[in-house]
Amino acid sequence: MNTILFKAADRGTADYGWLKPNYYFSFSQYHNPGKVHFGLLRVLNDDFISGGGAFPTHPHDNMEIVTIPFTGALVHKDSTGGHGVINAGDVQIMSAGSGIQHSEANASATEPVTLFQIWVYPKVENIKPRYDQRKFDVSDRTNKWQYVVSPNEADNGLWINQDARFALTNLSAGKAISYSNAFKGNGVFLVVINGSVKVGDTTLGRRDAIGISETDNFTVTASEDAELLVIEVPMDFA
Structure with a gap:
């Protein structure tokens, strides 16, 4: 990763x-x-x-x-x-x-x-x-990903003209959540809207972000109640 x-x-x-x-x-x-x-x-x-x-x-x-x-x-x-x-x-x-x-x-x-x-x-x-x-119903993102933008109909998000996906979660303190890419080889830009989390050994606070690539799955753990956004995008221009 x-x-x-x-x-x-x-x-x-x-x-x-x-x-x-x-x-x-x-x-x-x-x-x-x-x-x-x-x-x-x-x-x-x-x-x-x-x-x-x-x-x-x-x-x-x-x-x-x-x-x-x-x-x-x-x-x-x-x-x-x-x-x-x-x-x-x-x-x-x-x-x-x-x-x-x-x-x-x-x-x-x-x-x-x-x-x-x-x-x-x-x-x-x-x-x-x-x-x-x-x-979107905010209660549907408590300790789980709510997909809000996606070209995949099954995600029930707004359609986007790209192999990209946006998801939101409200993660309770002490909880961990994994994210798996919708498209193999994509990268993910994770933004902490509010709160604090850890990704591996990296601690992220309010409005910090981390770009994650070369993996199709990662885990986030909330150090305190946290609101998160992930933006999954292709890493290479076609």
């Missing part, structure tokens, strides 16, 4: 007033040649959006974009006609495909939104743009 550690304190940061992002990988004005991507995972931004904050309409193409809010609500509009409010507990995916325009805005004028926005390179380029979102 090969691992690479991404400590929360080492992330790139910025302060745009209404937006305070933390970057796990090079993005916008933050560039770290050692942290450009993990396999086909290109972007993981941990965003704080102040009340009234908004991303104006902007374009994307040929990227699978997943949004996972933790607090607050985000209003989404795009050129496919997609329009909705993404709340904590929801997961949204947008296949930018051949090209899409979209905007995102804090639904509240006063309360902040916190979220992860994640970009994965697509399996097939220039598909028709698409948008989907769903509310």
Whole structure:
């Protein structure tokens, strides 16, 4: 098993007033040649959006974009006609495909939104743009993986144009959980949303992450109650 550690304190940061992002990988004005991507995972931004904050309409193409809010609500509009409010507990995916325009805005004028926005390179380029979102029952991820994004129908997640899978768990202190890859040879980027866990001899705290490759199975043990996200992606570009 090969691992690479991404400590929360080492992330790139910025302060745009209404937006305070933390970057796990090079993005916008933050560039770290050692942290450009993990396999086909290109972007993981941990965003704080102040009340009234908004991303104006902007374009994307040929990227699978997943949004996972933790607090607050985000209003989404795009050129496919997609329009909705993404709340904590929801997961949204947008296949930018051949090209899409979209905007995102804090639904509240006063309360902040916190979220992860994640970009994965697509399996097939220039598909028709698409948008989907769903509310997931948080109780269904207690001490087990809840698959929220996957191309496999049996996982009951939002469909993604890639051999990739996203899963969430709320792991109780002292509990251990194993993760097995959906696709042989993929790598997994594990993020501690809250709490503390151990992977092998490595201790991870809040917002720490670890990239795991060259294995199709690993185990995580919670040192305290923990909320985790795994992002499984191919490691090589086709």
